[in-house]
Amino acid sequence: QVQLQESGPGLVKPSETLSLTCTVSGGSISRNGYYWGWIRQPTGKGPEWIGSIYFTGTTYYNPSLKSRVTISVDTSKNQFSLNLSSVTAADTAVYYCARRDKDRQIGYDPWGQGIMVTVSS
Amino acid sequence: IVMTQSPDSLAVSLGERATINCKCSQSVLDNSNNKNYLAWYQQKPGQPPKLLIYWASTRESGVPDRFSGSGSGTDFTLTINSLQAEDVAVYFCQQYSETPHTFGQGAKLEIK
Numbered sequence: 001q002v003q004l005q006e007s008g009p010g011l012v013k014p015s016e017t018l019s020l021t022c023t024v025s026g027g028s029i030s031r032n033g034y035y036w037g038w039i040r041q042p043t044g045k046g047p048e049w050i051g052s053i054y055f056t057g058t059t060y061y062n063p064s065l066k067s068r069v070t071i072s073v074d075t076s077k078n079q080f081s082l083n084l085s086s087v088t089a090a091d092t093a094v095y096y097c098a099r100r101d102k103d104r105q106i107g108y109d110p111w112g113q114g115i116m117v118t119v120s121s
Numbered sequence: 122i123v124m125t126q127s128p129d130s131l132a133v134s135l136g137e138r139a140t141i142n143c144k145c146s147q148s149v150l151d152n153s154n155n156k157n158y159l160a161w162y163q164q165k166p167g168q169p170p171k172l173l174i175y176w177a178s179t180r181e182s183g184v185p186d187r188f189s190g191s192g193s194g195t196d197f198t199l200t201i202n203s204l205q206a207e208d209v210a211v212y213f214c215q216q217y218s219e220t221p222h223t224f225g226q227g228a229k230l231e232i233k
Contacts, residue, residue, distance in 0.1 A: 037222075046213055047170065049222040062221040096169050100217065107160030107217055109181065111169035 002027040004097045004112035012091075012119050018084040022097030022112060023077075030055045030075045035100040037108060038071060038082045040093040048093075052100065053080055087119045122146050122216050126225035132233040139201040141228045143214035148194045151218070158218035161190055161199045163210045164227075170213060174199065206232060 008020035022036070029036060037052035051061040053071045061069050070083040084091060094116050098108040123146040133139040149158045157177035162170035172181045174190040177197055187202040201208055209232060214225040 046224045046226045047215075048224070049220070052220075060220045064221070098169075105156065105158060105217065106175035106179075106181075107162075107172050107215060108170075108222075109172040111171075114169050 002099065002110060004099065004110060006095060006097050006112045006115040008115060008117070010116055010118060012087055012117060013121050014088055014119055015086055018082070018087050018091060018095075018117055018119070020082045020095055020097075020115065020117070021079050022081070023079050024099075025078070028075075029073065029078045029080065033101065033103045035060075035102055036073065036080045037098050037100055039096045039098055039108070039111075040091075041096065041114075042093045047096070050082065050084075050095075054102070089119050091117070092119045093117060122149065122219065122223050124214055124216060124223050124225040126212075126214060126228050128228060129226065130229040130231070132231045133201075133204050134233045135206065136203055139204055139208070139230055141199045141212050141214075141230070143192075143197045143199070143225050145195045145197075145216055149216045149218035150194050157193055157197070158216060159190075159192070159197050160215045160217065161188075162213045162215065163208075164213065165210045173212075201230075204230075204232070 003025045005023045012018045035052040038050040039047045041047045053059045068085045073080040094114040096114045098111040125144045127142045159177040161174040164170045178190040189200045211227045
């Protein structure tokens with residue numbers, strides 16, 4: 001059973017870069033047929049899709065964040081990562097990583113537990 | 122694609138039916154296979170969203186059959202029959218037809 005776990009700092013200063021890692025266990029991130037995504041959710045609001053990556057390195061980004069987002073994959077560590085630059089208070093949210101089945105096209109499942117990231121000086 | 126859910130919140134008595142609607146600003150139907158790329162998630166406090174339904178009407182494994190989804194194209198409905206106390210949660214719809222994969226704002230379900 002595949003499990004995902006986010007890790008990284010819970011506090012980031014304004015204008016700095018938010019960096020998070022998602023570690024995948026119970027299955028290989030290099031297995032064909034899965035996209036690995038980042039989704040965030042400000043308190044009390046609906047989730048916002050940030051972007052996703054295929055194990056080959058192909059990426060898809062939300063146009064609203066594209067100029068600040070980089071998602072990368074490290075197959076040797078079975079991890080993928082999120083970098084969000086020039087953060088402001090508006091980037092404060094719970095950040096989730098999740099998997100999407102490319103072939104079955106069934107939505108995002110499973111999700112990590114999420115990590116709260118606060119942008120504040 | 123903008124996703125709009127209604128209502129924002131609802132209170133339903135135990136054993137009764139809850140209905141949540143989701144409207145997409147454009148169709149999420151793939152005409153090549155007649156599948157709607159629309160999912161419903163349940164989120165309880167402090168937990169990540171849990172996939173309930175995909176392809177608009179297919180229940181994920183292990184989801185009770187009191188949960189059902191319907192609709193096609195741009196208009197969709199999540200129905201919860203015989204409401205149980207454990208169904209108290211926020212429910213989100215999401216389209217994954219095209220990127221960005223957008224979510225609705227959520228519908229908070231409570232017990233009356």
